[in-house]
Amino acid sequence: MSEASSSTSLTPRETGPASKVREAVIRIAGNSQDGIQAIGGFLARLAGRSEQEVMTFMTIPSTISGGPSIFQVRIGSGEVLSAGDDADVLLAFYQHSYDSHIGFLKKGGIVLYDTGHVVANPDRETEYRHVGVPISGLTIESIGGTAKDKGKNIFSLGLIARMYDLDAPKLERLILERFAGKDTSIATTALTAFHAGYGFQIDNILQTFQFVESEKKDGQQVVTNGNEALTFGLIAAGVRFGAGYPITPWSDIMESLRRELPKYGGTFVQCEDELAAVSMAIGGSYAGRVSVTGSSGPGISLKTEAIGWAVMAEMPLVVVDVQRGGPSTGMPTNVEQSDLNIACFGGHGDSPRVVIAPANVEDCFYTAIEAVNIARKYSVPVILLTDQAIASRIEAFKMPDLEKVVQDISPDFTPRIDHKPYDLSAADGVTRHLAPGTRVESGKYPVVTGLEHDELGHPTGSPVLHTKMIAKRRKKLQTLAAELPVPKVFGAPEGNVLLVGWGSSQGPLREAVEQARAAGDSVSSLHIRHLNPLPNGLEKIFDGFNHVFVVELNDEGLYGYGQLAGLLRARYADARIGGINKADGLTWKVREILQQVKDKTAAR
Amino acid sequence: MSTATLERKPLTKKELAADHPTWCPGCGDFSVLALYFKLIEKRGIWHEKITTVAGIGCSSRFPYFVQAHGAHFIHGRALPFASGISLSRPDLHVCVFGGDGDAFSIGGNHFSHTARKNIKMTYVVMDNWVYGLTKKQTSPTSPIGFKSKTDAWGALDQPINPIKQAIAAGATFVARTTHTNPNHVLQMMEAAMDHDGFSFIQCLSECVEFYEGAFDASNPRKGGSFNLVPPDHDVTDEGAAYKIAGEPFPGKFGIIYKSTRPTKNANEAKINSDAQAKMKGLKDWQILQKNFDRLK
Ligand SMILES: Cc1ncc(C[n+]2csc(CCOP(=O)(O)OP(=O)(O)O)c2C)c(N)n1
Numbered sequence: 001m002s003e004a005s006s007s008t009s010l011t012p013r014e015t016g017p018a019s020k021v022r023e024a025v026i027r028i029a030g031n032s033q034d035g036i037q038a039i040g041g042f043l044a045r046l047a048g049r050s051e052q053e054v055m056t057f058m059t060i061p062s063t064i065s066g067g068p069s070i071f072q073v074r075i076g077s078g079e080v081l082s083a084g085d086d087a088d089v090l091l092a093f094y095q096h097s098y099d100s101h102i103g104f105l106k107k108g109g110i111v112l113y114d115t116g117h118v119v120a121n122p123d124r125e126t127e128y129r130h131v132g133v134p135i136s137g138l139t140i141e142s143i144g145g146t147a148k149d150k151g152k153n154i155f156s157l158g159l160i161a162r163m164y165d166l167d168a169p170k171l172e173r174l175i176l177e178r179f180a181g182k183d184t185s186i187a188t189t190a191l192t193a194f195h196a197g198y199g200f201q202i203d204n205i206l207q208t209f210q211f212v213e214s215e216k217k218d219g220q221q222v223v224t225n226g227n228e229a230l231t232f233g234l235i236a237a238g239v240r241f242g243a244g245y246p247i248t249p250w251s252d253i254m255e256s257l258r259r260e261l262p263k264y265g266g267t268f269v270q271c272e273d274e275l276a277a278v279s280m281a282i283g284g285s286y287a288g289r290v291s292v293t294g295s296s297g298p299g300i301s302l303k304t305e306a307i308g309w310a311v312m313a314e315m316p317l318v319v320v321d322v323q324r325g326g327p328s329t330g331m332p333t334n335v336e337q338s339d340l341n342i343a344c345f346g347g348h349g350d351s352p353r354v355v356i357a358p359a360n361v362e363d364c365f366y367t368a369i370e371a372v373n374i375a376r377k378y379s380v381p382v383i384l385l386t387d388q389a390i391a392s393r394i395e396a397f398k399m400p401d402l403e404k405v406v407q408d409i410s411p412d413f414t415p416r417i418d419h420k421p422y423d424l425s426a427a428d429g430v431t432r433h434l435a436p437g438t439r440v441e442s443g444k445y446p447v448v449t450g451l452e453h454d455e456l457g458h459p460t461g462s463p464v465l466h467t468k469m470i471a472k473r474r475k476k477l478q479t480l481a482a483e484l485p486v487p488k489v490f491g492a493p494e495g496n497v498l499l500v501g502w503g504s505s506q507g508p509l510r511e512a513v514e515q516a517r518a519a520g521d522s523v524s525s526l527h528i529r530h531l532n533p534l535p536n537g538l539e540k541i542f543d544g545f546n547h548v549f550v551v552e553l554n555d556e557g558l559y560g561y562g563q564l565a566g567l568l569r570a571r572y573a574d575a576r577i578g579g580i581n582k583a584d585g586l587t588w589k590v591r592e593i594l595q596q597v598k599d600k601t602a603a604r
Numbered sequence: 605m606s607t608a609t610l611e612r613k614p615l616t617k618k619e620l621a622a623d624h625p626t627w628c629p630g631c632g633d634f635s636v637l638a639l640y641f642k643l644i645e646k647r648g649i650w651h652e653k654i655t656t657v658a659g660i661g662c663s664s665r666f667p668y669f670v671q672a673h674g675a676h677f678i679h680g681r682a683l684p685f686a687s688g689i690s691l692s693r694p695d696l697h698v699c700v701f702g703g704d705g706d707a708f709s710i711g712g713n714h715f716s717h718t719a720r721k722n723i724k725m726t727y728v729v730m731d732n733w734v735y736g737l738t739k740k741q742t743s744p745t746s747p748i749g750f751k752s753k754t755d756a757w758g759a760l761d762q763p764i765n766p767i768k769q770a771i772a773a774g775a776t777f778v779a780r781t782t783h784t785n786p787n788h789v790l791q792m793m794e795a796a797m798d799h800d801g802f803s804f805i806q807c808l809s810e811c812v813e814f815y816e817g818a819f820d821a822s823n824p825r826k827g828g829s830f831n832l833v834p835p836d837h838d839v840t841d842e843g844a845a846y847k848i849a850g851e852p853f854p855g856k857f858g859i860i861y862k863s864t865r866p867t868k869n870a871n872e873a874k875i876n877s878d879a880q881a882k883m884k885g886l887k888d889w890q891i892l893q894k895n896f897d898r899l900k
């Protein structure tokens with residue numbers, strides 16, 4: 001065992017050739033065209049197959065020609081709640097990768113760098129364990145020269161596999177699966193690169209690590225990112241028609257739906273713009289089956305008029321908003337949670353709609369199904385608010401029981417004697433539309449409309465009817481609110497500080513709670529998935545705490561709190577509700593949350 | 605075409621008329637509505653198989669007046685809405701009605717793209733050369749010099765030529781008619797309905813309130829002339845069609861351009877049948893399972 005390793009954060013648990021670790025955070029820094037996501041992807045998938053928990057984080061440049069990019073993967077034999085504040089290992093392909101990311105290493109962490117491109121900084125050499133490897137040179141030596149150093153990602157995967165004593169045969173299988181269906185020479189070359197990296201015998205220079213056995217998980221694990229989980233959730237929910245217009249990071253979802261839906265007899269249409277996309281999806285819903293549209297950033301702004309129509313006409317619809325940095329074109333490949341206001345209120349007039357946000361990658365799958373079912377049950381547009389971070393990060397979760405989960409939502413064309421879509425006397429107060437093609441024996445057919453209307457959908461200027469119909473559209477969401485489960489507090493149900501979060505921040509918030517409690521601080525968290533309407537009874541939870549901070553990836557606003565905090569303050573008129581915000585385009589580091597908790601409680 | 609049962613008689617105006625139209629007396633739109641009823645009667649289509657879609661405008665009020673499934677959508681977006689129906693429901697007749705502002709101004713982008721995609725539906729634009737519902741502003745088809753509330757000195761901008769635009773965009777059925785010739789309107793509607801693809805009809809429809817007399821030159825009863833597209837015109841000849849479309853008002857009436865090109869409906873159906881054949885009768889959950897197995 002080398003001297004340097006004893007000061008690494010990967011604290012050895014026993015002596016021997018490999019020290020045991022519970023988790024590792026590996027940051028791979030290079031350019032986007034180096035295939036660094038592929039290394040991360042292989043590691044994540046391997047972790048899933050080894051019943052470990054895993055979470056990733058990446059940044060991608062928004063330009064096609066590429067540019068600096070990172071992929072961070074945290075693998076744990078225990079629970080993994082975030083992608084990790086600091087890394088144990090940095091793999092740096094270029095000088096800029098080394099210079100910009102070495103500061104993200106834990107004290108005593110290891111930097112693996114390509115001696116072909118990086119000159120180590122002598123000042124840093126005392127702080128971090130430096131391991132120089134001629135990565136590009138050896139890659140070219142093993143697989144033959146290409147101008148772009150292709151294959152060095154797989155070579156590096158071999159290095160890491162050796163370093164962490166990973167299951168090399170399993171990785172080989174993953175590599176073969178990944179290139180299955182392509183020219184066999186591609187897979188062979190990849191394996192050659194992998195073997196060259198693995199054969200470099202980094203263990204001669206560096207003490208290696210081994211993950212402790214992870215707890216047995218029940219059932220098969222799957223590994224994917226939020227966008228893919230969400231896409232599959234929509235398919236499982238029975239969505240068979242959708243329309244969209246490309247924009248990052250929403251495009252992945254539309255591309256997969258376009259590719260997958262035909263297998264189920266469905267269609268996804270690429271439209272001329274977002275106005276057409278939302279309109280076409282609403283047309284699809286009207287035709288009898290809840291349809292989907294989605295977008296990010298400016299595309300969401302364009303959809304607001306049509307969403308207002310769906311509220312007025314009480315037409316079910318699912319709108320996916322993969323949030324990114326705004327306003328305007330903003331920061332297309334960065335994360336922000338700044339669309340909550342437009343999701344809840346975007347558009348003119350009083351137009352209540354449903355907004356829900358998944359908490360992690362697995363939840364993207366189930367929230368998509370929930371969105372479809374709420375849209376159907378309440379005849380209302382549902383906005384599914386995810387974000388760039390959850391869209392692109394990879395997590396492992398339990399394989400869903402698809403035979404049970406996949407639902408058939410085909411329209412019912414049974415003829416009716418009579419039908420009033422906007423029946424004011426309906427027991428549940430909810431509109432039920434008849435799909436065109438359904439015969440009505442009375443010969444009185446419904447019109448769906450954005451004008452204020454009577455019970456059959458015909459226009460009215462009656463003040464009484466307008467009042468009643470507005471109340472109808474509101475009340476059904478009040479009914480939904482009453483049915484929503486009250487979220488459970490993570491940590492003690494009472495105490496000093498309650499951190500309230502939504503969307504992709506669930507993991508970092510929980511980790512913050514665990515760290516704070518370990519340090520003896522009374523901090524708990526609450527995660528809200530249903531944002532509009534809010535579940536009832538939150539005030540009772542807030543009452544158990546001295547401070548309630550809503551932790552959001554958006555600006556603190558004119559009055560010192562973010563968008564969800566604004567909603568909660570409006571709802572509960574509770575001055576204890578404050579904001580912990582940042583809008584730097586990056587996900588929360590646990591340390592940042594805890595620092596703000598300290599500062600804000602001290603300031604009160 | 606329909607789920608006609610023997611005991612059902614063809615629908616007539618009596619069963620098809622819904623709300624009394626809110627149009628001004630004398631508005632050209634009345635005759636378009638009457639001929640739509642005639643079309644449905646003549647073709648023996650049942651209520652439930654008709655879907656009437658519109659955007660916003662006087663003319664776009666259309667669906668309220670038809671006793672059948674219908675939707676009154678937002679300004680300019682009737683075509684994508686109708687496309688959503690057409691692409692998911694091959695069993696329905698999707699008919700879209702609207703005005704010139706709805707079609708060529710706020711909805712201009714959708715007009716081009718629905719045409720180019722050749723999505724199966726019939727689109728009748730009731731062109732009155734003015735914004736009727738909002739009370740006399742310049743429309744994209746208003747001729748230069750037309751005095752409107754937004755161009756008190758007379759319209760300045762070159763009007764668009766809907767027929768040329770439709771041809772250029774790739775529409776596969778392009779016809780021109782006028783409300784003052786009911787037989788011709790019906791004839792065009794029938795031909796449009798028979799066309800497998802995006803069928804577009806520009807129907808001149810006078811706004812008696814804000815642009816009275818706009819189309820007199822095309823009305824023999826007002827001293828104008830109604831001239832048909834010459835019988836020897838080759839409707840598949842794009843250049844010839846363009847020439848006819850460019851003639852000064854009143855120009856020619858009839859089918860100006862027609863071509864056969866697979867519809868998007870058919871293209872998508874082909875993609876689907878190929879994809880589904882590969883699935884060899886698997887249930888939906890089993891198809892999805894294959895995707896999840898890849899994630900293991
Ligand atoms: C987004 C939006 N902008 C503007 C309007 C107002 N508006 C309603 S109809 C119309 C123009 C109608 O003209 P046209 O389409 O030619 O129909 P017409 O009334 O002449 O039949 C306008 C500008 C609207 N309803 N929605």
Ligand code: SF4
Binds near residue numbers: 630631632662736737
């Ligand atoms: S304003 Fe013009 S277009 Fe509108 S109903 Fe009256 S006559 Fe017809």
Ligand SMILES: [Mg+2]
Binds near residue numbers: 705730734735743
């Ligand atoms: Mg008009």
